[in-house]
Structure formats: C-alpha cells, structure tokens
Amino acid sequence: MKLSSFFYFARFGISTILFGREDPILGTIIVTDRCNLSCRHCSVNNLTSVMHPYEQLQQEMQQLYGMGVRILFFCGGETFLWRDGEKTLRDLVVEAKRIGFLIVNTVTNGTFPLDLPEADLILLSLDGDRERHNAIRGDTYDCIMENVKNAASDRICFYMAINQINKGAIRDVCQAARDIKQVRAVSFNFHTPYPDTQDLALSREEKAACCRLIAQMMDEGAPVFNLKSAFPALIDNTFPTPCRQCVVMENGKLSTCGRCVEVPDLCGRCGYFFVAEYTQLFRGNIKVLCEMLKTYLKYI
Ligand SMILES: C[S@@+](CC[C@H](N)C(=O)[O-])C[C@H]1O[C@@H](n2cnc3c(N)ncnc32)[C@H](O)[C@@H]1O
Ligand code: SF4
Numbered sequence: 001m002k003l004s005s006f007f008y009f010a011r012f013g014i015s016t017i018l019f020g021r022e023d024p025i026l027g028t029i030i031v032t033d034r035c036n037l038s039c040r041h042c043s044v045n046n047l048t049s050v051m052h053p054y055e056q057l058q059q060e061m062q063q064l065y066g067m068g069v070r071i072l073f074f075c076g077g078e079t080f081l082w083r084d085g086e087k088t089l090r091d092l093v094v095e096a097k098r099i100g101f102l103i104v105n106t107v108t109n110g111t112f113p114l115d116l117p118e119a120d121l122i123l124l125s126l127d128g129d130r131e132r133h134n135a136i137r138g139d140t141y142d143c144i145m146e147n148v149k150n151a152a153s154d155r156i157c158f159y160m161a162i163n164q165i166n167k168g169a170i171r172d173v174c175q176a177a178r179d180i181k182q183v184r185a186v187s188f189n190f191h192t193p194y195p196d197t198q199d200l201a202l203s204r205e206e207k208a209a210c211c212r213l214i215a216q217m218m219d220e221g222a223p224v225f226n227l228k229s230a231f232p233a234l235i236d237n238t239f240p241t242p243c244r245q246c247v248v249m250e251n252g253k254l255s256t257c258g259r260c261v262e263v264p265d266l267c268g269r270c271g272y273f274f275v276a277e278y279t280q281l282f283r284g285n286i287k288v289l290c291e292m293l294k295t296y297l298k299y300i
C-alpha cells in the first residue's frame with residue numbers, strides 16, 4: 001500500500017471513530033449476476049443474467065468515488081465473464097484506478113485465466129480440498145489451480161466460505177495458500193444462511209471450533225487475511241450490523257453493507273468476516289485496530 005493511501009485511511013478511521021461518522025469507505029459494484037457455475041451455497045447467481053453496460057458501471061464508479069469510497073470491489077455473478085463489446089473486467093479495473101480508487105479488488109471463481117495485473121487483490125474462491133471444493137462448486141478445482149499457477153499476478157488471496165460441507169477443509173486451504181507462490185493469503189467467511197441455504201449454516205460451537213483452528217493456523221505461520229480479535233463477536237454474532245461504512249451498487253441500486261441487507265432476519269446471522277472486522281474497528285475497538293494495521297500492511 002502506498003504511504004499516501006495509508007494516511008488517507010488512517011485519517012478516515014480516526015474521524016469515523018471520534019465523530020461516529022457513517023460515510024462509506026468500501027464499495028462493491030456487481031458487474032453482472034451471470035455465472036458459469038451454480039454453487040451449492042450461493043443464492044445470487046443468474047437471477048437476471050444481465051451484463052451491466054460499461055457506461056453504467058463507469059457512472060456507478062463515479063458515484064461511489066463521489067461519496068468517499070476509496071476501496072472498490074468488483075463482484076458478481078462471475079466477474080471474469082463480464083463483457084461489453086471489446087471491454088473486459090480489466091478495462092473496469094484500469095478505469096477504477098484512473099478515477100482514483102486507492103485499492104481495487106475483484107472476486108472471482110477462478111475458472112477463467114487470471115489476466116488482471118492491475119488489481120490490488122484477486123479474491124479467488126476456493127472452498128476446500130479437491131473433494132469438498134468440487135462438492136460445492138462442481139468439477140472446477142483442477143482448472144482453478146492451473147489458472148492460479150499461470151496467473152499474471154501474485155496478488156491472489158483465496159476466499160473460503162465455510163459451511164457444513166467444507167468445515168473440515170480449513171487446514172487444506174491454509175496450506176494451499178502457504179505453499180502456492182502466486183497466493184498471498186486466505187480470507188474466510190462463515191456461510192450466511194439465505195432462506196434457500198439454511199441447511200449449510202454452522203452452529204455457534206462449530207464456528208468456535210473453526211475459529212480455534214484458524215487461530216492455530218495463524219500461530220503456525222499460515223497467511224490468513226483476517227483478524228483474530230474479531231472472532232469472539234463473529235462466533236456469537238454480536239457485532240453490530242449492517243456495516244455503515246460499506247455499500248454495494250447493483251444495477252443503479254445502492255444498498256448499505258451488502259445486497260443481502262433486504263433479506264429478512266439475515267443480518268443477525270451474518271457470517272461475513274469483513275462486517276465483524278470493520279464494524280468493530282469503527283466502534284474504536286483497539287485490539288481490532290492494531291491487528292488490522294499489522295495485517296493490511298502485510299498483505300496489501
Ligand atoms: C457471490 S460470489 C461472486 C464472485 C465469484 N463468482 C466467486 O464465486 O467468487 C462472492 C463470494 O461470496 C461467497 N458466497 C456466496 N454465497 C455465500 C453465502 N451464503 N455466505 C457466505 N459467502 C457466500 C462465494 O463463495 C464467493 O466467495
Ligand atoms: S461462482 Fe460465485 S456467483 Fe457463481 S454460483 Fe458460485 S458463488 Fe455464486
């Protein structure tokens with residue numbers, strides 16, 4: 001991270017904590033909900049299958065930038081499927097950088113060649129060892145690993161959503177993140193139980209066991225891009241929701257926190273680690289603040 005970006009975020013954090021500001025800093029743009037996969041745990045793929053046009057996405061970027069957002073994520077559907085004429089996801093990332101976003105990341109299922117050297121971080125969904133990943137995501141594990149090895153970027157971070165199918169595969173993903181040179185880290189979430197995937201949710205005790213293992217892996221040197229200090233609130237779902245400093249834009253519609261904000265009773269069962277981490281940070285939790293500084297400077 002550039003020093004100037006670091007000071008920008010430090011100033012934002014301090015003023016948010018001291019004055020209880022609710023201005024956003026992190027924004028996500030959904031480029032399309034079209035997807036080539038149909039994962040067992042996912043409720044947001046292929047609802048409309050519309051590819052949003054480049055000009056519209058450009059305007060959405062400008063709007064978010066104008067609101068103060070400086071960390072931008074592109075998400076989907078599958079982001080690497082996005083096209084408008086000759087334009088691809090890479091053009092969106094380049095445009096976001098030109099507009100002035102300080103960090104530009106994308107989330108992908110990793111089944112397409114990872115030709116995105118301009119992105120600060122490619123969050124690549126890996127949901128276990130071959131067997132458990134494929135049980136959730138179809139027969140994609142080998143293709144993803146091939147793409148990771150041929151990637152035009154070493155800024156890949158595995159992204160694992162832990163659920164009933166893959167809760168036993170945390171160690172495998174930590175080891176893969178440690179051993180593959182193109183991969184910087186792994187970041188975890190717990191399954192967030194949309195109405196059609198409630199059966200995949202973890203109990204409090206299962207979440208606690210996962211957090212103990214992740215913490216142990218961190219102590220053993222696994223590159224984990226999460227904060228141990230946020231684990232207690234994640235296990236008990238006692239962090240405040242939604243996260244006011246995060247917004248998501250989908251087809252011109254702006255929502256606070258995630259597109260899931262309108263799903264009844266979901267926020268109280270939220271499994272997204274970033275929500276637990278950011279909300280506690282902006283409430284002035286010193287432990288989270290110190291750990292975040294250390295972790296973000298290491299991986300971004
Ligand atoms: C919706 S996908 C879109 C990007 C891309 N298609 C992918 O799979 O990475 C973004 C991330 O959300 C995760 N995800 C989907 N449904 C979830 C849920 N109910 N709870 C937690 N994470 C979920 C996916 O595993 C993926 O890592
Ligand atoms: S690849 Fe991503 S968007 Fe597609 S079904 Fe899987 S989790 Fe959902």
Ligand code: SF4
Pocket residue numbers: 192241242243256257258259260261262266267268269270271272275
């Ligand atoms: S707090 Fe609510 S809106 Fe935010 S990510 Fe969690 S479930 Fe979605």
